[in-house]
Amino acid sequence: MISFGHALAFAGALFVLGLTCVLLHRQILMILIGVEIMLNGASLVFVAASAYWRQVDGQVFVILLMAITAAEVAVALAMVVYLWRRKRTLVADEFNRMRG
């Protein structure tokens, strides 16, 4: 028997690790990886809640979340390529001017 609180605690720990990754790194790719980790923590909460209340809705939302993540990653990586072509660097601190 898996305790519901333990599943939530694992998801919370995963979310905190993703948040740390976003705050710690200055490279845009690593910031994106941190966002992915946080989204995975959210989907673990959804799946655990779906099993706890024996409802289908949580799993449906996780599948929609995956599709939304795919869209987000496509745009974000296109933006990474754009920024690389613009300045030949991926350090987020370099992009500090509105009109470059």
Place this chain on the structure above:
Amino acid sequence: MATVLFYILGFTMLAATLLCITRRNPVHAVIYLVAGLFALALMFYLLGAPLVAAWQVIVYAGAIMVLFLFIIMMLGLAPQDVPEGPGWQRWGPLALLSSSIMICTLLLIFQDPMAGQQIDDFYLAPQVLGEALFSRYALAVEIVSFQLLFATIGAYMLGRPLPKDEDQ
């Protein structure tokens, strides 16, 4: 048995993610993240979500992470291009904050105030999930498909060649 597996997988996932976020080379980070995602997919399976587990492997580890690797290798981000990490002054407070949250989380796992609320054995057949997805949530599926279309157009717009005066 399933319970023991769940905890092994959970700590494996946390360890792989911790290794991922501390790497400076993005290729290594992505490889560790794929390991963590596999562990998470197995946790989904143990929580009675076989279809979500399969899609986690196929979509996340198979497509999204490979897209990351593809971009890293296309841009040729050699490890020497990666900037030096911030000094103690910058990430000291951050490490303190996140380690205190992590310690609280681990204490929650060992104390377990919700011990009475167990997740019973649950298995959601992919057929049931598909029926719900395409009947009750059909509108959401349509909206998400529109979003994917917009993302494709957005990625195309961003990928156009730069005008000459902006090219540095």
